[in-house]
Amino acid sequence: MTTQPAPNTKSRALSGDRQALSGDRHTLPGDRHTLPGARHALPGGDRRSFSGDHHHHTLPGARHALPGGDDITRAVLPNGIVVLARPNFNSPSVVVNGFLDAGSLSEPDELLGLAGFTAEALMRGTERRTFQEIYDILETAGASLGFSGGTHTSGFGGKALAEDLDLLLDLLADSLSQPAFPAEQVEKLRARLLTGLAIRAQDTGEMASLTADQIVYPGHPYARPDDGYPETVQAIRRQHLVDFHRQNFGPRGMALAVVGAVDPLQAVERVAAVLGDWRNPDQPESVQLPPLPAPGEPLRRKVDIPGKYQADIVVGVAGPQRRDPDYLAASLGNNILGQFGMMGRVGETVREKAGLAYYAYSSLSGGLGPGPWSVVAGVDPANVDRAVDLIQGEIQRFVSDPVEADELADSQSNFVGRLPLSLESNGGVAAALVNLERYDLGLDYYRQYPDLVRAVTVEQVLETARRYLGPARLGVAVAGP
Amino acid sequence: MDITRVQLPNGLQVLLKEIHTAPLTSLWVWYRVGSRNERPGATGISHWTEHMQFKGTPRFPPEILDKAVARQGGYRNAFTFLDWTTYFETMPADKIDLALDLEADRMANSLFEPGEVESERTVIISERQGNENEPLFLLGEEVQAAAFRVHSYHHEIIGDLADLQTISRDDLYRHYRAHYVPGNAVLAAAGDFETESMLGYIRQHFESLADGSVSTTAARPEPAQPGERTVTVEGPGDTTYLQVAYHSPAARDPDFFPYLVTDSLLTGPSNLNMFGGGISNKTSRLYRALVEKELAVGVSGGVSATIDPFMHSITATLHPNANADQVVQALDEEVKRLQDSPPDEGEVARAVKQARALFAYGSESITNQAFWMGYSEMFASYDWFVNYLERLAAVTPGDVQRIAQTYLRPQNRVLGVYLPGGDQEVGS
Numbered sequence: 001m002t003t004q005p006a007p008n009t010k011s012r013a014l015s016g017d018r019q020a021l022s023g024d025r026h027t028l029p030g031d032r033h034t035l036p037g038a039r040h041a042l043p044g045g046d047r048r049s050f051s052g053d054h055h056h057h058t059l060p061g062a063r064h065a066l067p068g069g070d071d072i073t074r075a076v077l078p079n080g081i082v083v084l085a086r087p088n089f090n091s092p093s094v095v096v097n098g099f100l101d102a103g104s105l106s107e108p109d110e111l112l113g114l115a116g117f118t119a120e121a122l123m124r125g126t127e128r129r130t131f132q133e134i135y136d137i138l139e140t141a142g143a144s145l146g147f148s149g150g151t152h153t154s155g156f157g158g159k160a161l162a163e164d165l166d167l168l169l170d171l172l173a174d175s176l177s178q179p180a181f182p183a184e185q186v187e188k189l190r191a192r193l194l195t196g197l198a199i200r201a202q203d204t205g206e207m208a209s210l211t212a213d214q215i216v217y218p219g220h221p222y223a224r225p226d227d228g229y230p231e232t233v234q235a236i237r238r239q240h241l242v243d244f245h246r247q248n249f250g251p252r253g254m255a256l257a258v259v260g261a262v263d264p265l266q267a268v269e270r271v272a273a274v275l276g277d278w279r280n281p282d283q284p285e286s287v288q289l290p291p292l293p294a295p296g297e298p299l300r301r302k303v304d305i306p307g308k309y310q311a312d313i314v315v316g317v318a319g320p321q322r323r324d325p326d327y328l329a330a331s332l333g334n335n336i337l338g339q340f341g342m343m344g345r346v347g348e349t350v351r352e353k354a355g356l357a358y359y360a361y362s363s364l365s366g367g368l369g370p371g372p373w374s375v376v377a378g379v380d381p382a383n384v385d386r387a388v389d390l391i392q393g394e395i396q397r398f399v400s401d402p403v404e405a406d407e408l409a410d411s412q413s414n415f416v417g418r419l420p421l422s423l424e425s426n427g428g429v430a431a432a433l434v435n436l437e438r439y440d441l442g443l444d445y446y447r448q449y450p451d452l453v454r455a456v457t458v459e460q461v462l463e464t465a466r467r468y469l470g471p472a473r474l475g476v477a478v479a480g481p
Numbered sequence: 482m483d484i485t486r487v488q489l490p491n492g493l494q495v496l497l498k499e500i501h502t503a504p505l506t507s508l509w510v511w512y513r514v515g516s517r518n519e520r521p522g523a524t525g526i527s528h529w530t531e532h533m534q535f536k537g538t539p540r541f542p543p544e545i546l547d548k549a550v551a552r553q554g555g556y557r558n559a560f561t562f563l564d565w566t567t568y569f570e571t572m573p574a575d576k577i578d579l580a581l582d583l584e585a586d587r588m589a590n591s592l593f594e595p596g597e598v599e600s601e602r603t604v605i606i607s608e609r610q611g612n613e614n615e616p617l618f619l620l621g622e623e624v625q626a627a628a629f630r631v632h633s634y635h636h637e638i639i640g641d642l643a644d645l646q647t648i649s650r651d652d653l654y655r656h657y658r659a660h661y662v663p664g665n666a667v668l669a670a671a672g673d674f675e676t677e678s679m680l681g682y683i684r685q686h687f688e689s690l691a692d693g694s695v696s697t698t699a700a701r702p703e704p705a706q707p708g709e710r711t712v713t714v715e716g717p718g719d720t721t722y723l724q725v726a727y728h729s730p731a732a733r734d735p736d737f738f739p740y741l742v743t744d745s746l747l748t749g750p751s752n753l754n755m756f757g758g759g760i761s762n763k764t765s766r767l768y769r770a771l772v773e774k775e776l777a778v779g780v781s782g783g784v785s786a787t788i789d790p791f792m793h794s795i796t797a798t799l800h801p802n803a804n805a806d807q808v809v810q811a812l813d814e815e816v817k818r819l820q821d822s823p824p825d826e827g828e829v830a831r832a833v834k835q836a837r838a839l840f841a842y843g844s845e846s847i848t849n850q851a852f853w854m855g856y857s858e859m860f861a862s863y864d865w866f867v868n869y870l871e872r873l874a875a876v877t878p879g880d881v882q883r884i885a886q887t888y889l890r891p892q893n894r895v896l897g898v899y900l901p902g903g904d905q906e907v908g909s
Contacts, residue, residue: 090502093841132773135763140831142750142838144760159758161838191800192778198719198801204614307717309613341547342535352543355600358608378611380603410552417554417573420504424571425757425845 066419069443072433073264079251079278083271084433085264086257088426094162094260096145096172097430099153099438101253104226105287107244111236113228116149117193118244119156123147123171124185127178131185134171143168147175151226152287152368153438154249159427162261166270173274176249181241190233197230204312205378207303207479212314215475216372218296221289222318250280257433259426289369292318300476311381311480315391317473319373320366320464322439328452329460330373330468331364335411336403336461337394338362338375345394346375354390356383368438373468381480388476399469402462416450484854484863485676491692492664495683496854496863498671500847506672507571507851508580510588511859513667514660515564516638517788518698525640526648526656528561529605533653534568535559536597538590541583543597549579556848561638564788565859571848574673578682584668585686588661598650606646609639616716616899617724617796623712624724624897628792632703662693669855672847700789703728709891714899721799722899723777723808727888729793732786732860738872739880740784740793740888742832746824746881747815748782748795750835753869754843755852760835767795770815776803788860793888805898819885823878833874840870 065071073085107114123145125131138145145158145168156176160168200206210225217223227233258267295317320327338346343361350360360377375395379387423429423446436445485497515527537543550557555572557580568587570580612618622637629635639645668687670679706728730736741751749762762768762781771777782795797808843849857866 088845091841091845093838093845132764132769135761139750139761139764139835142760142835144758146761159842161841188772188775188778191775191802195720195778195798195801202616202718202720305717310607310610341544341551348544351604353600355603356607358604358611378607380607380610410548414551414554417552417576418556419554420573421554421556421571424503424505424847425842427758427845 066446066449067423067429067432067443068447072436072443073268074443075268077251077272077276079276080254081251081271081275081278082255082437083268084255084257084437085262085267086259086429086433087262087264088259088429089261091426092162092261093159093426094165094168094258094262095157095159095426095430096168096256096258097155097157097427097434098254098256099150099155099434100176100249101152101283101286102154102244102248102250103150103152103287104224105151105221105289106248106284109224110232111228111240112224112232113193113226114236114240114244115154115248116226116228117189117233117236118241118249119147119149119154120193121181121186121189121241122175122179122245124189125180125182126174127180128174131182134175137167138171141167145171145175149226151221153253156256157427157430165258165262165267169270169274173278176275177278179245181238181245183238186238186241190236193227193233194230197227197233200227202305202308204305204308204310204479205376207305208312208314208477209374209376211301211303211477211479212316212374212475213372215296215299215301215477216316216318218293220293222369222371246280247282247284250283251275251278252280252283253286255434255437257430257437259430259433292370295473295475299474301478303477303479304481305479306481308381308481310378311384311478313377313379313384313387313391314374314477315388315395316372316374316475316477317468317470318370319364319468321368321370322366324366326460326464326467327366329456329464330366332408332411332415332453332456333398333403333461333465334362334364334373335414336407337398340407340411340414345398346377346391349390349394350377350387354386356380356387356390360387360391384478384480388478392471392474395469395474396471399462399465399471402458405458408456408458408461412453412456415453419446419449485680486863487680489663489684489688491688491690492662492695493687493690494667494858495680496667496669496858497674497676497679498850498854499674499676500671500850501673503847504574504673505571505847506574506577506670506674507569507848508577508584509567509569509669509851509855510584511565511567511667511669511855512660513564513665513695513859514566514656515562516636516640517563517633517700518660519633519636519640521636522644523648523652523656524636524644525605525638526644526653527566528638528640529601529645529648530653530657530660531559531561531566531568532601532605533593533598533657534587534591536594536601537592538586539592540586540590546583549583553579555580563634563638563785563791567855569848569851571851577670577672577674581682581686585690588663588666588687589690591657593650593654593657595650598653602645605639606642609642609645612639616714616718616720616722616901619716620714620722620724620897620899621794623714624726624794624895625792627710627712627895627897628706628726628728629703631701632789633700634703634787634789634791658693660695662695663687663690664692665695667855667858669851669858671851671854703790706893709894709896711896712898714897716899716901718901719801720901721805723797723799723805724897724899725795725809725812725894726792726897727894728790729784729888731788731790732865734790736884736887737784737786739876739884742829742873742876743819743881743884743889744782744784744793745832745835746819746828748780750832750839751783752839753853753866754839754849755856756846756849757839757843759839766815766819767797767812770811771797771808774811775800776808776811786860809896813891816885816889819882820889823882826878829876829878829881833870836873837870
């Protein structure tokens, strides 16, 4: 429930709606946080990821069929790039979405933000084209393309009318393999990134989330914000970008999906034509995460942001990785805790009954690593303690007593039923295909998914909840006036 | 683009479009009521009423409602805008009867229980506080209030805090009963159904609802602005924002389409999608003039399709080394360039191609297609939407120049600046 959907305006577009709000907060910048003009459909970060099957609305080409091995084309190019394709001729558009094995895990503490800076700078000019030439080609076609840095990987996403797919792939390949990092453009981008950090410092939700990461992951790479700090972004030189790109960007570990009004075999050929010769013999192996630390003391911290009207609360722990065997049990449990219907049990208690918050929900963001499992709420500064107590009470109940059989059945039915909805658009299908590859789930995963979901038991949900959400590990971060 | 249009005897307008590409159906029910229909003392009442529509009827208590849809894998939400309020469910196609049942039920039978009204009061105040955390909300609210002295577009959709503290349960219920009647509503459905049988279901659920009388509140037209207005908002942070708002034509005004193209050249492609996203604007005239010249780090703009004339708003996030005067000066130079000489044919054609691409992205989603049908009915008619690309394509460079000359004058605008560093004043 929200005010001001205002389509047909670019500045006043949809501001956090009722349910899309949950989950989005940590992956996508809300419109009001986004710098005007920087409005790409970028894939979410990879640490807190897998939004693909949650809140995307989207339409598979083959009527009434979930994607599977018989209608997904998967090819591995000789240089290692994995190409996934699935046709949809119901709309004349095409989406390209993917990732590379280069992220903030490879950057030193004093240069935090380097991976993201590098990713965003790729389209600021190449050996062949200036910044304005790149965007002139793109925008003249009504197409879009953007790169974003993540913790483990860097992501990219683009879309175009099907007639312009070659143009899109050509710009993708050009940006990836021959970026020029023009000094003047690097400085313009730096100003934008620094402004973004200044805005972040004023954003109660972002600051609560960042502080929660510092409590939950002390000394671990996950305590570091991917977008860095003002002083580290200031310290990054153009040469650092050149070096980071040369040392880390390459075809090994790269995957991309092409979904839309294009024949899948042709899609693979076109990708091979522009990216098949890309080589980087220096590309290192994937960075391994250190083991998780014990949470840091104190477990509860407050960040003061004077002059604000609302405080944000994040209560969290380190959750499972996407590939962990208990991930689905955790995900169903999370749905019961703070998603289902109007934000699950947390929403029922904090919003519906106590009337304390417009949003109060839980999110599970495990991806390639053990991303956070958190409960989030925005409340009047005078109500912080009450809201934290209510949230902790719900978590306590969640780890003490098994969920009702009906609750689990409802969430299972919700997970199975909403799958077609998440695959409604090309973007939804592309994100789903990329996730298959990123988490090595197998091409038939979405066909098996209903059975996998229904196999989870009440006991598994309780056991999983206890393993992660023990009260002694709960970090509580508050940011506000 | 083939749709079926029917009006039930009780006045409910029905628009149906079969789309058999996925096993989904999206149902939207639109009411011709929004913040435009509100008077001082009751600002925000339309949005609050929308919230109460999730709080239960005798048949469907609140805890049942959301769960019933979620259990089926459906997705639902609601939006309140200046001119309208809308509710939707996108469901597996074989479950759409549930959505029809819920929507028909809450068109007439919502309870507005006093306890629920009170707990929702604090939820909405919390929603407003969340908005107030954002400098662009604080700035936008002041700019809009300065632009409309007379017309009810004056206030933010969420309403003023004073009214959110005092609106009563009976105020809300009266507002509900006055506006939530079939004769004031449009039902739009798109998706995997057969039109005849869908129409049967719709009649079964909605035809028995009493037609009621549609309360018509006459809008108070905004007089021509006699001179430039400026507002300053001080608040916390380190970032300066500029919002420039020009009075712009209503959606039915012949000037609206050339205005869309004009805005497209200045700040990037116009986007009619609620679901489906937009594209970047790095080759727009104002991006080049402001961001490339290091006066701003981002710029955006847009025109809303509304019943009465609203605002064309341009927002810039300033570069740390620039000030608002420099940005306004650069913006004025770009506007003057457009007033002095018409754009190339190619630049106008490009705006049309961009709109075509955005249409293709939006049409991937059944939810978005159903949205378009009802949305265009709220301020014009579905034909407005069907003819959208054609009308954009008919815009000439001379039209764009005339729009710039007619509307983009300092006398016709509000200049708003958010100045950071004022946290003491605001926070006290």
